[in-house]
Amino acid sequence: GTKIQATLFNATIATFEEYIHLNNTIIIKNGKVRPINRKYASVNPIFGLAFGQNTKITVSENEINIGTLLFSFKRFEEVTKTNNENIFF
Numbered sequence: 398g399t400k401i402q403a404t405l406f407n408a409t410i411a412t413f414e415e416y417i418h419l420n421n422t423i424i425i426k427n428g429k430v431r432p433i434n435r436k437y438a439s440v441n442p443i444f445g446l447a448f449g450q451n452t453k454i455t456v457s458e459n460e461i462n463i464g465t466l467l468f469s470f471k472r473f474e475e476v477t478k479t480n481n482e483n484i485f486f
Contacts, residue, residue: 402439403428403446413454422457444470 405413416423425446433445448454 400440401444401446402433403448404433405448409448409450409452413448413452416454416456422459424455424457426453427451 403417425448427449429447429449430444431447432443438445
């Protein structure tokens with residue numbers, strides 16, 4: 398789909414709550430995409446964002462239209478066995 402959930406714990410919540418609001422365009426740096434515990438999944442049952450001490454969030458002054466990004470997740474072993482030069486990982 399087009400949604401992903403983020404996981405924040407303890408002090409991380411207080412650090413970022415002022416930036417994360419409905420209809421805000423935010424830029425996230427140093428967040429991590431990780432497999433999530435499926436019993437806590439509310440949007441995407443496979444991957445989620447995790448924020449940590451090194452994560453930085455800024456609110457963009459301009460709305461950013463990046464279009465639709467399509468991902469096809471593959472195991473690292475699969476990618477290294479291909480000769481396709483058009484694969485980015």
